[in-house]
Amino acid sequence: xxxxxxxxxxxxxxxxxxxxxxxxxxxxxxxxxxxxxxxxxxxxxxxxxxxxxxxxxxxxxxxxxxxxxxxxxxxxxxxxxxxxxxxxxxxxxxxxxxxxxxxxxxxxxxxxxxxxxxxxxxxxxxxxxxxxxxxxxxxxxxxxxxxxxxxxxxxxxxxxxxxxxxxxxxxxxxxxxxxxxxxxxxxxxxxxxxxxxxxxxxxxxxxxxxxxxxxxxxxxxxxxxxxxxxxxxxxxxxxxxxxxxxxxxxxxxxxxxxxxxxxxxxxxxxxxxxxxxxxxxxxxxxxxxxxxxxxxxxxxxxxxxxxxxxxxxxxxxxxxxxxxxxxxxxxxxxxxxxxxxxxxxxxxxxxxxxxxxxxxxxxxxxxxxxxxxxxxxxxxxxxxxxxxxxxxxxxxxxxxxxxxxxxxxxxxxxxxxxxxxxxxxxxxxxxxxxxxxxxxxxxxxxxxxxxxxxxxxxxxxxxxxxxxxxxxxxxxxxxxxxxxxxxxxxxxxxxxxxxxxxxxxxxxxxxxxxxxxxxxxxxxxxxxxxxxxxxxxxxxx
Amino acid sequence: xxxxxxxxxxxxxxxxxxxxxxxxxxxxxxxxxxxxxxxxxxxxxxxxxxxxxxxxxxxxxxxxxxxxxxxxxxxxxxxxxxxxxxxxxxxxxxxxxxxxxxxxxxxxxxxxxxxxxxxxxxxxxxxxxxxxxxxxxxxxxxxxxxxxxxxxxxxxxxxxxxxxxxxxxxxxxxxxxxxxxxxxxxxxxxxxxxxxxxxxxxxxxxxxxxxxxxxxxxxxxxxxxxxxxxxxxxxxxxxxxxxxxxxxxxxxxxxxxxxxxxxxxxxxxxxxxxxxxxxxxxxxxxxxxxxxxxxxxxxxxxxxxxxxxx
Numbered sequence: 001x002x003x004x005x006x007x008x009x010x011x012x013x014x015x016x017x018x019x020x021x022x023x024x025x026x027x028x029x030x031x032x033x034x035x036x037x038x039x040x041x042x043x044x045x046x047x048x049x050x051x052x053x054x055x056x057x058x059x060x061x062x063x064x065x066x067x068x069x070x071x072x073x074x075x076x077x078x079x080x081x082x083x084x085x086x087x088x089x090x091x092x093x094x095x096x097x098x099x100x101x102x103x104x105x106x107x108x109x110x111x112x113x114x115x116x117x118x119x120x121x122x123x124x125x126x127x128x129x130x131x132x133x134x135x136x137x138x139x140x141x142x143x144x145x146x147x148x149x150x151x152x153x154x155x156x157x158x159x160x161x162x163x164x165x166x167x168x169x170x171x172x173x174x175x176x177x178x179x180x181x182x183x184x185x186x187x188x189x190x191x192x193x194x195x196x197x198x199x200x201x202x203x204x205x206x207x208x209x210x211x212x213x214x215x216x217x218x219x220x221x222x223x224x225x226x227x228x229x230x231x232x233x234x235x236x237x238x239x240x241x242x243x244x245x246x247x248x249x250x251x252x253x254x255x256x257x258x259x260x261x262x263x264x265x266x267x268x269x270x271x272x273x274x275x276x277x278x279x280x281x282x283x284x285x286x287x288x289x290x291x292x293x294x295x296x297x298x299x300x301x302x303x304x305x306x307x308x309x310x311x312x313x314x315x316x317x318x319x320x321x322x323x324x325x326x327x328x329x330x331x332x333x334x335x336x337x338x339x340x341x342x343x344x345x346x347x348x349x350x351x352x353x354x355x356x357x358x359x360x361x362x363x364x365x366x367x368x369x370x371x372x373x374x375x376x377x378x379x380x381x382x383x384x385x386x387x388x389x390x391x392x393x394x395x396x397x398x399x400x401x402x403x404x405x406x407x408x409x410x411x412x413x414x415x416x417x418x419x420x421x422x423x424x425x426x427x428x429x430x431x432x433x434x435x436x437x438x439x440x441x442x443x444x445x446x447x448x449x450x451x452x453x454x455x456x457x458x459x460x461x462x463x464x465x466x467x468x469x470x471x472x473x474x475x476x477x478x479x480x481x482x483x484x485x486x487x488x489x490x491x492x493x494x495x496x497x498x499x500x501x502x503x504x505x506x507x508x509x510x511x512x513x514x515x516x517x518x519x520x521x522x523x524x525x526x527x528x529x530x531x532x533x534x535x536x537x538x539x540x541x
Numbered sequence: 542x543x544x545x546x547x548x549x550x551x552x553x554x555x556x557x558x559x560x561x562x563x564x565x566x567x568x569x570x571x572x573x574x575x576x577x578x579x580x581x582x583x584x585x586x587x588x589x590x591x592x593x594x595x596x597x598x599x600x601x602x603x604x605x606x607x608x609x610x611x612x613x614x615x616x617x618x619x620x621x622x623x624x625x626x627x628x629x630x631x632x633x634x635x636x637x638x639x640x641x642x643x644x645x646x647x648x649x650x651x652x653x654x655x656x657x658x659x660x661x662x663x664x665x666x667x668x669x670x671x672x673x674x675x676x677x678x679x680x681x682x683x684x685x686x687x688x689x690x691x692x693x694x695x696x697x698x699x700x701x702x703x704x705x706x707x708x709x710x711x712x713x714x715x716x717x718x719x720x721x722x723x724x725x726x727x728x729x730x731x732x733x734x735x736x737x738x739x740x741x742x743x744x745x746x747x748x749x750x751x752x753x754x755x756x757x758x759x760x761x762x763x764x765x766x767x768x769x770x771x772x773x774x775x776x777x778x779x780x781x782x783x784x785x786x787x788x789x790x791x792x793x794x795x796x797x798x799x800x801x802x803x804x805x806x807x808x809x810x811x812x813x814x815x816x817x818x819x820x821x822x823x824x825x826x827x828x829x830x831x832x833x834x835x836x837x838x839x840x841x842x843x844x845x846x847x848x849x850x851x
Contacts, residue, residue, distance in 0.1 A: 050808070054628045061583060061628055132592045133585050191629060209639065209800035210712065235710055235798040243697050243709045418811050420581060427588070456588055 043229040046252040047241040051234050052212045055195050057176045058127050058188040064172045068531030069214055071176040071197035074101055074169050077442050077527045082166045086198060096161035096482050103152040107221045109179035110196040117148040122180045130189035138450050139168035161480045164446040171442060172531060200225045200535035209234055226538035238263045245271055254514045254532055265325040268515055278518045282525040284329060284336040284509035285441055291434045291504055294464025301383050301432040302464050305363030307502035311349050312356035313404045320508050323396045327513060331506035334498055339444045341491040346499045356408045367409060374409035382411045385433035386425060389416030394435050429460035437510060441527040449475055449494060465501045545841055549834050560826040561617060564819055565610050575602055578813045582626035622820035627812050632820045643801035647786045649718050650725040657730045662737025669742055685731030693724045693796040710798035721797045725790060736778055740771035773840055780836030784828035
């Protein structure tokens with residue numbers, strides 16, 4: 001009897017384990033061909049580091065790459081300026097306060113609901129009711145009303161002229177449109193019931209932390225996308241991503257230019273050598289830089305001379321060639337020349353250790369008592385720099401810069417932290433130097449510059465410079481300027497001040513890298529490092 | 542027997558209170574303002590004082606600590622750990638599926654661990670200090686000392702890429718289990734079979750073995766008796782290790798893209814998703830308590846003398 005009961009327990013245990021292990025066998029298999037590999041001829045399986053999360057386009061949690069595939073805005077930002085998207089055309093009133101949009105006719109949301117003026121109003125009103133959360137985008141603080149003129153015409157009224165209005169409306173979030181049927185109790189700020197936009201892809205299936213499957217929208221107003229199915233597969237480790245690529249379990253990756261570069265460059269090149277893949281790189285998308293803290297008067301970093309000496313001590317050529325292996329280009333100014341209004345002819349401050357030493361000498365920072373660190377009034381030239389420890393390159397860059405600074409007598413301590421902690425430091429001013437990057441072409445220069453006065457933005461970086469009030473006033477003026485000539489002049493002033501005060505020390509221009517099957521055509525880029533236009537891609541026949 | 546089991550289970554209750562209390566208070570001791578953390582976790586680009594006040598009100602953070610603890614505790618007993626800061630969904634909806642995935646991996650690994658530990662332990666004990674014993678110990682020492690991410694990478698490149706037999710990552714079919722289970726098992730088997738071996742060697746020299754042999758019992762029967770007596774220590778270690786494996790699969794989960802609780806916890810730490818972290822600590826602690834109690838009960842069943850101590 002005793003033996004029998006033991007046997008039963010054993011059998012039940014084994015059955016439970018096999019059942020548990022067996023559960024979910026069919027899940028995720030549907031994106032594989034019979035040999036377990038991705039069907040490379042018609043679909044893309046893209047490895048992503050983290051889950052797409054809640055892609056409610058009026059909030060900020062979801063993956064922007066996924067949001068960009070499902071939802072669309074009234075206008076789009078292209079390298080040739082603002083172009084029509086869901087709005088076919090628009091007029092701006094003489095006082096620059098009323099924008100009238102003529103909507104594209106015949107567009108439907110993915111759930112079959114019509115896209116019309118009423119839907120636009122419902123969406124914009126829902127976004128405006130969540131004003132606090134959207135206040136980082138200045139447009140949200142200026143919208144007075146959104147009125148339906150007729151079925152395909154809407155009027156957006158703003159409180160004062162604001163030149164980046166169309167830019168702000170073109171961003172991936174929040175001013176994009178979700179079917180009003182997805183609203184919960186007329187709101188989107190507390191969640192939505194479904195994710196139906198007007199975009200080229202429909203979110204077909206999502207298993208958190210495993211995968212998300214997007215299917216082509218058969219009713220897409222620009223025509224059905226050629227790639228019928230795109231799977232975002234979550235693979236957190238860069239090493240595993242590479243192995244999955246070589247086994248073709250995934251066949252597409254793109255690195256956002258935000259410093260989360262978890263894929264080794266040499267390994268990527270090996271994949272290309274195998275003939276299965278190709279690498280496509282975008283134009284400069286943003287600028288990677290060291291943000292200084294000009295406000296902390298107790299630290300030497302608040303002195304312009306020290307910041308300038310650091311600027312001259314960085315060998316950007318070597319960083320781009322040896323550390324970034326040629327994937328990024330040298331940056332000598334805060335914004336690269338393909339950013340609007342950024343071509344203002346600023347003086348290039350090239351790598352020059354002698355000049356750096358001279359600047360420090362003139363500012364009174366001298367070697368005293370045989371010390372290898374400069375000092376002034378008994379205070380040593382010591383600064384603290386923080387970098388994102390999940391970035392492969394930032395640590396090497398920080399160590400390289402630390403070594404250069406040592407040669408000119410600056411003792412820079414470096415420390416790697418996770419991104420949430422870096423955000424804390426930035427918004428509380430608890431740092432000397434911080435690795436960061438500009439927000440990208442869609443946001444530069446206007447959104448980046450607007451964030452100078454905000455503590456969540458670059459307040460501690462900018463508020464210590466001379467005549468800071470005049471500087472902030474110019475920023476306010478440029479945003480409401482209606483005359484192109486005045487705006488250019490104001491931007492020139494602003495960018496020159498930033499350059500001369502060495503507030504942001506540029507290092508390299510980040511680019512978006514795509515590894516894709518070698519027979520994939522039509523890989524292009526948007527004006528942002530966070531999304532890709534998958535709808536333009538197709539396989540060579 | 543029943544009395545013993547009830548007593549052991551009764552002792553779990555105060556322990557649970559101590560754990561839940563310390564988890565809640567330690568997380569509340571952190572210098573971060575929870576409302577600010579919520580807003581950051583939600584990806585709010587600009588955090589204003591008004592937003593912070595609004596969030597505090599919304600999440601009931603204005604209430605005194607003890608009341609918040611009480612509410613949270615009552616929730617925990619119903620498996621309601623509150624709402625995640627990231628995404629706003631129920632913590633259980635997030636942690637439940639991830640826990641199940643890790644549990645599946647742990648259960649499969651455990652079978653492999655038990656089978657191989659016993660098998661190798663017995664073989665080595667019966668052949669103590671012979672070539673078989675020395676080589677098994679040597680190889681296992683080598684494998685155990687290798688970090689799991691390295692073992693995982695080697696296995697992936699050999700079995701997935703070179704031989705094309707198994708998937709590199711994911712959780713798609715039974716094949717996906719093979720490599721993660723091997724990696725999880727390797728580090729444990731190397732330790733446990735030594736426990737089985739040494740425990741058996743201790744027993745081999747006991748008088749009862751001599752007596753049994755003198756009585757003319759078959760060698761198989763004698764071995765079974767030795768094994769049974771040696772298992773007491775091993776059962777405790779096995780049971781205590783189930784939660785260790787549950788909570789320690791994070792490296793394996795990361796390398797094999799396994800959507801388990803370890804990965805969720807690391808993500809939650811990075812996102813400062815405090816309710817998920819709290820729930821994780823509570824669940825893993827409860828697992829420790831329960832499996833420890835289970836080990837005690839199994840031991841008591843095997844050796845009724847132990848029941849007298851309580």
